[in-house]
Amino acid sequence: MMNLEIPSGLGDMLKDFTVAVLREKPSNLNEYAVEYFTRARDISKPKTVPMYIIVDDDEAGEPDLKPKTNKNKYARRNSVSAERYDPEADDDEKEKVVYPKSTEQRNRLKEDLEGILIFRSLDSDQINNVIDAMFEKNVTDGEVVIKQGDDGDNFYVIDSGTYDVIVDVNGDEKKVFEFDNKGSFGELALMYNMPRSATIRSSDDGILWAMDRSSFQRIILKAAFKKRKHYERLLEHVPMLQSIDEYERMNLADALLTKIFADGDVIIRQGDEADGMYFIEEGSVHISISKESGHVDRVGSLTEGKYFGELALIENKPRSANVVADGKVKAAFLERESFERLLGPCLDIMKRNSEIYKKYAGKK
Numbered sequence: 127m128m129n130l131e132i133p134s135g136l137g138d139m140l141k142d143f144t145v146a147v148l149r150e151k152p153s154n155l156n157e158y159a160v161e162y163f164t165r166a167r168d169i170s171k172p173k174t175v176p177m178y179i180i181v182d183d184d185e186a187g188e189p190d191l192k193p194k195t196n197k198n199k200y201a202r203r204n205s206v207s208a209e210r211y212d213p214e215a216d217d218d219e220k221e222k223v224v225y226p227k228s229t230e231q232r233n234r235l236k237e238d239l240e241g242i243l244i245f246r247s248l249d250s251d252q253i254n255n256v257i258d259a260m261f262e263k264n265v266t267d268g269e270v271v272i273k274q275g276d277d278g279d280n281f282y283v284i285d286s287g288t289y290d291v292i293v294d295v296n297g298d299e300k301k302v303f304e305f306d307n308k309g310s311f312g313e314l315a316l317m318y319n320m321p322r323s324a325t326i327r328s329s330d331d332g333i334l335w336a337m338d339r340s341s342f343q344r345i346i347l348k349a350a351f352k353k354r355k356h357y358e359r360l361l362e363h364v365p366m367l368q369s370i371d372e373y374e375r376m377n378l379a380d381a382l383l384t385k386i387f388a389d390g391d392v393i394i395r396q397g398d399e400a401d402g403m404y405f406i407e408e409g410s411v412h413i414s415i416s417k418e419s420g421h422v423d424r425v426g427s428l429t430e431g432k433y434f435g436e437l438a439l440i441e442n443k444p445r446s447a448n449v450v451a452d453g454k455v456k457a458a459f460l461e462r463e464s465f466e467r468l469l470g471p472c473l474d475i476m477k478r479n480s481e482i483y484k485k486y487a488g489k490k
């Protein structure tokens with residue numbers, strides 16, 4: 127007799143497929159099924175939230191928007207829409223899209239772009255290209271600007287309005303974030319060539335600046351991608367940052383600025399106002415405390431992967447110690463403003479660690 131045992135997961139698989147068909151209404155069911163199940167095979171362990179960094183170790187450093195069919199770690203690429211992106215076919219060859227703007231619009235846009243982390247990796251020419259390529263889009267209250275699961279079309283920068291970020295968790299809508307009159311969204315689908323990871327719905331009338339997919343790829347992608355990948359690797363190994371989510375880590379990677387110091391450079395001077403904190407990328411530093419007697423006590427040293435300079439930010443106090451480069455040091459700097467915005471979730475951990483410093487300083 128035939129064994130009719132139903133493999134585990136079959137029911138869900140067929141149900142998901144049916145839902146996808148009903149939702150997407152493909153014109154050719156066979157073709158759609160091939161694509162659908164190819165994609166399904168590539169998705170390793172689905173998380174509650176579809177957000178993946180797609181990094182193949184052998185491809186480090188280059189954005190790759192070619193559709194993949196196998197062996198990816200967390201692929202969730204949509205091979206239907208995937209355009210080939212070839213970083214070598216260089217920027218200028220692709221057609222530049224220029225939307226003429228009034229002086230008022232240009233100024234407003236420039237202001238809106240300030241503080242957008244993904245632009246940190248761009249030089250001033252590239253920023254001008256961004257300004258040229260963006261077009262204004264009016265949004266009404268309740269409008270769905272991005273729908274989870276769709277293919278990526280535009281990248282958006284907020285001029286005004288409030289926008290909810292909503293993620294579908296097993297059929298339930300969950301609001302995970304709210305943009306309030308500033309910020310940007312829609313970069314993930316364009317950067318990693320995957321479907322939209324969340325729905326963005328306005329909760330007020332507003333104005334957005336939009337940039338189409340190919341302009342995004344031409345101007346922003348390469349630089350931003352490299353930087354993200356580079357810093358994500360560094361940040362992955364920082365224990366304090368284990369508690370932040372993947373998306374926050376990406377933003378953090380965008381926010382960092384590289385600084386190089388020579389042997390003996392004073393990176394932080396005791397008593398100064400704090401402007402930010404550092405993660406050591408290469409090299410080591412030593413930490414010392416200047417006593418009133420004029421004596422300088424060495425209290426420790428830190429190497430690659432460690433961080434410093436967070437204490438004054440947490441406690442809102444002047445710098446409590448000197449930090450000096452021991453040989454050449456490469457460090458990633460996080461400004462105070464980004465620190466406050468992005469590292470809220472780690473504050474407790476950092477506070478706990480700060481008790482250790484106090485012991486060194488002899489306060490406890």
Ligand code: 1OR
Pocket residue numbers: 175177272278291293302303310311312313314315316321322323324325326371373374
């Ligand atoms: P996209 O192209 O996937 C949806 O289209 C956009 O929502 C996505 O790019 C991101 O720009 C944005 N917080 C804020 N914005 C988000 C988040 C998010 N996820 C995606 N987008 N969080 C992550 C939720 C899992 C909350 C972090 C605290």
